[in-house]
Each structure stands twice: as structure tokens, then as C-alpha cells.
Amino acid sequence: MKPTHPPKIVLDVQKIRADFPVLEREVRPGVPLIYLDSTATSQKPRQVLEAMDRFYRRTNANIHRGIHTLAEEATAGYEAARERIARFIGAAAAHEVIFVRNTTEAINLVAYSWGRANLNAGDVIVLTEMEHHSNLVPWQMLAAELDLRLEFIPVTPEGLLDLDAYHRLLDLHPKLVTFTHMSNVLGTINPAQEIIAAAHAVGAVTLVDGAQSVPHLPVDVQTLGADFLAFSGHKMLGPSGIGVLYGRGELLEAMPPFLGGGDMIKRVELRSFSVNALPYKFEAGTPAIAEAVGLGAAVEYLAAIGMEAVEQYEHEMIAYVLERLEEIPGVRVFGPEAQHKGAVAAFTLPEAHAHDISQVLDDFGIAVRAGHHCAMPLHTKFGIPATARASFYIYNTRQEVDRLVEGIYKVKEIFG
Amino acid sequence: MDDLYRELIIDRYKNPQFRGELNPNDITFEDDNPYCGDHIRVDVRLDENGVVTEAAYSGEGCSISQAAADLLIEYIHGKTLDEVKALTKEDVLDLLGIELGPVRLKCALLSLKVLKAGAYGLGEATDDLVA
Numbered sequence A: 001m002k003p004t005h006p007p008k009i010v011l012d013v014q015k016i017r018a019d020f021p022v023l024e025r026e027v028r029p030g031v032p033l034i035y036l037d038s039t040a041t042s043q044k045p046r047q048v049l050e051a052m053d054r055f056y057r058r059t060n061a062n063i064h065r066g067i068h069t070l071a072e073e074a075t076a077g078y079e080a081a082r083e084r085i086a087r088f089i090g091a092a093a094a095h096e097v098i099f100v101r102n103t104t105e106a107i108n109l110v111a112y113s114w115g116r117a118n119l120n121a122g123d124v125i126v127l128t129e130m131e132h133h134s135n136l137v138p139w140q141m142l143a144a145e146l147d148l149r150l151e152f153i154p155v156t157p158e159g160l161l162d163l164d165a166y167h168r169l170l171d172l173h174p175k176l177v178t179f180t181h182m183s184n185v186l187g188t189i190n191p192a193q194e195i196i197a198a199a200h201a202v203g204a205v206t207l208v209d210g211a212q213s214v215p216h217l218p219v220d221v222q223t224l225g226a227d228f229l230a231f232s233g234h235k236m237l238g239p240s241g242i243g244v245l246y247g248r249g250e251l252l253e254a255m256p257p258f259l260g261g262g263d264m265i266k267r268v269e270l271r272s273f274s275v276n277a278l279p280y281k282f283e284a285g286t287p288a289i290a291e292a293v294g295l296g297a298a299v300e301y302l303a304a305i306g307m308e309a310v311e312q313y314e315h316e317m318i319a320y321v322l323e324r325l326e327e328i329p330g331v332r333v334f335g336p337e338a339q340h341k342g343a344v345a346a347f348t349l350p351e352a353h354a355h356d357i358s359q360v361l362d363d364f365g366i367a368v369r370a371g372h373h374c375a376m377p378l379h380t381k382f383g384i385p386a387t388a389r390a391s392f393y394i395y396n397t398r399q400e401v402d403r404l405v406e407g408i409y410k411v412k413e414i415f416g
Numbered sequence B: 001m002d003d004l005y006r007e008l009i010i011d012r013y014k015n016p017q018f019r020g021e022l023n024p025n026d027i028t029f030e031d032d033n034p035y036c037g038d039h040i041r042v043d044v045r046l047d048e049n050g051v052v053t054e055a056a057y058s059g060e061g062c063s064i065s066q067a068a069a070d071l072l073i074e075y076i077h078g079k080t081l082d083e084v085k086a087l088t089k090e091d092v093l094d095l096l097g098i099e100l101g102p103v104r105l106k107c108a109l110l111s112l113k114v115l116k117a118g119a120y121g122l123g124e125a126t127d128d129l130v131a
């Protein structure tokens, strides 16, 4: 953001706010909600709530195999959501979009299906030091089972990945490179395209944890070149209980099924079964149908705003947030400067613990998160047990940032 | 909030009376709160009758967890081991003099959990010690 040009208004935040019923609520009488915890989960616009409500009121039926009207409508709604999501992330085909519960399940699916079929003792997986536990623990579990070696791209003191170290790790000829596109603590937006191209050059498969990037940035799997992309509906205006594993068609075709049961089969005999085609091969049992419909509506909502506009709005927001936080004596914000950062500010104060910060802010109606944000190794690396984290989305305003700053001054007053 | 941050709590947080480690000791135990990374160690010395003569705590955490630890350690001085084992959640809440939601309750009770696990000589500190 160049200070000489006033920021271009890229989205109408007041119009957006009017779509989010929860933003009308007061946390306590006279104290309106200031929701700065969208990195944990986003709020939902009425368009999503209405799509799910409509589904349950008018259509509710199990999908597939039904030939009655409701079952056909339910199947059509579920598949339309899949197609919309496939377009949203630039997938070559809708069957490359597998519905799962969340990012965590998507990553576990890859670990157990692709991992067990393709990895052997001594094989190397490259991860980063800034992973959420959900892109770390499944690989630790698999490494223990198959005797794999885990290597980590270091995080620099500024909160960026050390790409020189990454290039050296590639000499180990890893079988898989798996990394977060955007850190949920530092906000760092990693150069995914470059990381993936380098991985492919040594024959590694790549998995992108898109839990934070898909909601906040334009993400196109073709441009990225990603083999797998995992993300959660609840962080991108959709409901909880629905998430996506995108996988490149040939890889998914070659993978063994993950969970066994109904819908993932073509034919079953007493002692054997044959596997259904994609994407159903990976969708055993009745899926979260209304939630898929809700996520379809969320994607439609985001697409109508335009992800470039979302990115630009949040970029201007984080630049403002950093500018305001840096004015406050003692505040330490973790992660890189605004240029490399999504709208996440994890910070500490010398005089108060993250819990106390968050508790005092709650009095202002401000919701921030306090803790290690499921990234304990990263906090250990920075030598801090916990941070307070304020995160922003399309419905947040600069006035809310100003309130946050006032609240932090109040914390300093109480604990100073 | 002004209730939650009573002067007593802020004062104990900023000016703790019983911070430190005792080496040697008769009882020592430490544990984390996995939800927030708070960490507390408690050390206790007993006389020949099993009465607490000295006690201290160390570690890090929020004002509630640290103030609760400071107040609890003060409170157990002169108590017998059996009395320490019999301490409850209500004792800690009485010392703090505030009401707490479920998350902050865990902060407040970490030191009691650690103390009781040590007093009973357990391998790990479990939530049922402070239920």
C-alpha cells in the first residue's frame, strides 16, 4: 500500500457485514461483537445459512441410488456444490474434489492412502517448521509406522521459510513435500508455486495445506501445480463438518481407498469388493450433504466478491493492523511484514500473558484467540508459550482495529 | 473483568511471594496445561510429622494461574500432607475470590493439580484430582 494513493475501495464492507447475522449481536448488553478470530473459524453469511435451511426444509434425502424426486434433487445439489468448488480452485475435473470433514481429514486421507501405498522405510518427507499440528502429526504417525524420515524447512527469525535450506533438503530426494500455503500464526504466505516446482524437479509429490489460503487468496491448483490441496469449509464462510481434498486425477486413480463402506464400492461380495470411481471411492458412508450445499453457497458468495478483491482488502487491512500495533510500546507481532503476510496478527505484550490479553479484550466484545494455535513447535522455536492472535476477514473494519488497539492499551493499564 | 482482575490477583501476579525452587525437597512435581502451554512446578519440604515447612512454585502462565499458585502455596504452609491431599477446587476458588469460566478454571487449578499429584506420589497429574 503506497501512502500517497488512498486505498481503492475493493469491496463494500458495510454491505458484506449486513449479510452476517452474528455481527448484529451484542456480546453483553451495549457491547457489540468484534469478531477477530476468523483464522479459527469464519462467520457465516445468511446466503449459506439459507441454502442449508432450504435443503433441510425442502429437499432433505440421502444422495445417490434414490430415484425419487427428493433424492434426485439432493444428489444434484451435492454434485453442483462439488462442481462449483472445482471451478473455484481451478480443478481440471469435478471428480478431483473429494468431500471430507476438514483439512485434518484430507491430510490424513493422503497419509494413509497415498502414503502407505507409496512410501517405504528410509523415504524422506519434507515439511516446514510452521505447520499446524494437522499437517505434522499424521506424518509423525506414518513415519513411526513405516520408518520414514521427516525433514523440516526452517523458519527464519522474520517468519519466512528458508528457501536455501529447502533447496539443500531436496538433495535428499524426498518423496513428498507438504507445507502450509499460509501460516495460521505468522500469517506468512509461502511461495507455493516455487516450492512445488522445485519439488517436482526432484520427483516429489506435493501437498498444500490450504486451510488458510483458500479462504483468503485466489488459489488455482493449475497455476500452483499442486498434487494435493486440503482445505476446510468452516474457515471460508461455510459450515463446519465439510472440507475438501483436491487431488490430481491420476494420483487419486492410483490410490487405494481410505475408509471402506457404502458408496465407495461398485460391487460387493461376501469376501471381496470392487472400488467405485472417483470421487466416490473416497467418500464412504453418507456424507455431510447439507454442509456440502452450504459450502457451495459460500464459494458462490466469495466468487461473487472476487478472491482478488478479498486478497487486496485483507492486505490493506493487515498493513493497517501492523501500523497500529507497532505504535503500542512493547507489542511484539510475530511473522513477516505486510507484504508477505495474510490478515493474521499473533502478538505478545511483556506485561501480560496471552490469556489475560484475550480476557480483557473480551470485555470490549473483542474475540481473539490465545494459546499456541495448534502450532506448538513454532511457538517453541520463537521461545514463547503462547500468543494472542487477532485475525481478519472481509467483514472486519478499520474501526474494529482501532477498538482492538484501545483494548490493548487497557490491558497495559491493568497489568502495567 | 474488574472482578476477575481483583487487586489481589494482579498484585500476586506482579509481586509473587512464593516463587522459586526448593532443592532438595520432599515433594516435587511439574506439569503443563496442554491448552495454553502454562507450566507449573511445585516443590514442598515437610518436617518429620509430615507438616509443610516450606513450599515454592515456578513456571509460567497467565495472571490467574500464577496468582492461584502463589496463594495456594502460601495456604499450605503449616498444613499436614493429609490436609494437602484433601484440598479441593473450592479451596482455590475461595483463595482467589472470583468466579471463573471453564477455560480460566483450568488455569486456576493447574497448581492444585500439580501439588496433589506430587502429594499422592502419582506418575501424572489428572483432572480428577481437582474435579
Ligand SMILES: Cc1ncc(COP(=O)(O)O)c(C=O)c1O
Pocket: A039, A040, A102, A103, A104, A105, A132, A134, A135, A180, A182, A183, A184, A209, A211, A212, A232, A374
Ligand atoms: C494452516 C492450518 N492447517 C490446518 C488446520 C486444521 O483445520 P481443521 O481443524 O478444519 O481440520 C488449520 C485450522 O486451524 C490451519 O489453520
